[in-house]
Amino acid sequence: MSSNIEIQKTCNFCGKMFTAHTLHTRYCSHTCNQKHYKQLKREEKLQEHLVPAFTSTTTTEVNYTSLQQKLFLSLDETAAMLGASRRTIQRLIAKGALKAGKIGSRCIIQRTEIDKLFK
């Protein structure tokens, strides 16, 4: 079933005027159709990622990239980075497997000492 109708439409993606031959054509070309579809999908995905980040208020969430760049880490940060508990880290320190320094009563661990654990 082919129709001879010609409708002036604006492309949903690039905004160009084009002549559509069916009422529900929304794009000037197949490329625009695909590109727009991909864009929508991407935005959808982005939304999925953004929503949990905005709704989450937990303080246990760790910014791993910033931890990676730190030279010294606290006991908590080390535990978070290694996915271990504070106690595990304390045990490693007690065993001498992990060298730790002290600032007052605060325990600090040098970032490079953590790397040594894996050598």
Ligand SMILES: [Zn+2]
């Ligand atoms: Zn277009």
